[in-house]
Amino acid sequence: MKRVTTGLEVLINDHGRFKGNIALLCHNASVDSQCVNAAFRFKEMFGSRFVKIFGPQHGFSTDAQDNMIETDHTMHPYFNIPVFSLYSETRIPTDEMLEGIDHLFVDLQDVGCRMYTYIYTLTLLLEKCGDRDIEILVLDRPNPLNGKDIEGNILNLEYQSFIGRHPIPVRHGMTIGEVALMHQDYWTTKKANLKVIKMRDWQREMTFEDTKLPWLLPSPNLARHESAFTFPSTVLFEGTNLSEGRGTTQPLEIVGHPKMEPFSYYANHLNAQALENKLKGFTFRPIVYIPTFHKYTDVACGGFQIHVTDKKIFKPWRVGQFLLRELYHHLGEDFEWLKPPYEYNYEKEPIDIINGTDKLREWVEKQGSMEMLDSFEDLAAYRQQLNTVKLYGGHTI
The missing domain is CATH 3.90.1150.140 (Aspartate Aminotransferase, domain 1)
Incomplete structure (x- = not known):
């Protein structure tokens, strides 16, 4: 198999159309195939027009442990631009944070599991920007569990939280770009100016090692x-x-x-x-x-x-x-x-x-049977929705 080209690397090879101010939502695992962080590449591509960084849970540096450990807003010592935390006193970017941005890129390595919060940082961002003249561009990355198999119960929205905002199964089978499209088509009425920059050569049956990409921990306790x-x-x-x-x-x-x-x-x-x-x-x-x-x-x-x-x-x-x-x-x-x-x-x-x-x-x-466990997986409607937002070929089981 060929090495997968991530959305970040596709952008690096074709970034000339972006003329305004640039912001980037990223973390430790937002790297190219040479393990260079996206922020360095953005500085090279956009220079002084690269004006803001956003970080998700665990922070831009991915050093904060566990749930309910928030990170602060800072000024980055090298890039000399503000780093805004979206796991701080707010999960949603404020008007002030978004001021002066023309293009906001999202480059986050998801884990393919409903309880992982980065997809909700993305969907909250999309909702906030639904009435704003900001282009949101998701730089797509592989689902490390593959994009073929889905598993687990659909979230009951009575139990909605920051580790489960939308009616998806535990193992959702989407890339983060497909999550963005699913959100726009099924979970919101406020449409953002969204574009997904697709990967090249990713196939739905691939697990992460098949991609030939480097694994850098996307959160402190997923080093492998x-x-x-x-x-x-x-x-x-x-x-x-x-x-x-x-x-x-x-x-x-x-x-x-x-x-x-x-x-x-x-x-x-x-x-x-x-x-x-x-x-x-x-x-x-x-x-x-x-x-x-x-x-x-x-x-x-x-x-x-x-x-x-x-x-x-x-x-x-x-x-x-x-x-x-x-x-x-x-x-x-x-x-x-x-x-x-x-x-x-x-x-x-x-x-x-x-x-x-x-x-x-x-x-x-109640020590229920494994046959009873099967009854929690009512996935037919979800499969139909997933098939409408797929950016890459193959079947979902």
Whole structure:
């Protein structure tokens, strides 16, 4: 396969039409194939017309940990232009922030999962600019989980939050450019002046390693592209008192708890249950680890690492729900659902916000069957919508 050319690199090779003032929404993973950050390339292309930078959750430098850790607005010491945080006292750019901008480029590496916030920074931006004479240009990037497979329940809008604003499944199968088009066609009545600069040579069945592009962490706990594939499994544990591996070298690939002895539980129960429930394309590996920060700092946790062995058949959302169900009943009174607040919601259970419904928590507590889990995936209408905004060929399953 050819190396994929990102929207950023397409722009670098053809940027002459842009004559006004330029702004850029980007982060640590906004790089070209040589690992040069987009901000450097924008300075080269546009010079003094490059006037503002915006950063999403975790910041322009992607150094802020976890949810509800905000970043400040700053003046960049090298570029000597303001850097505005869209995860600060506001998630929506203010009138002052947008003043004097003619073209606002968005170059963010998404992870292909509903709970990842960058697509909502984009859609809030589109809504804010719906009545403004600012051209919004999305520099498209690969969905690292591929653009073919979709999985999980559709968000119930009663559980809308900054980790779930729109009625999409957990594994949504879109590039960030396609998310922008979906928003304009189905989720808003205020149309922005939107253009998507497409990638070249990206195919929907590609996972990230197929693209031959460098992986730079898009958020502090996704340092490996393998972590993106387990993220739809392990993000569920943010709504519990189990560690999801933050404070280790493999966050969001592992889960654990101080009261768990993983080796006997794996040998006597978990492995057999996974096989019985026909979960494929991965293996659980029992481990013991000590987080250096976050949950259970300096306390030994027993748990499991999810090793993906075949990405074509691995179903991360399904595996995550299965593991959550099993550990809920195994740990008994040592298991706890995290209490609010979570992502600025002070009322609803965090696990329900993550799941986008309270029905999956009830499924876990009642030890529902895997066949019952199938009933949560009513994806026919979503597939039809997705087919109308696809920028790249192929089928979605």
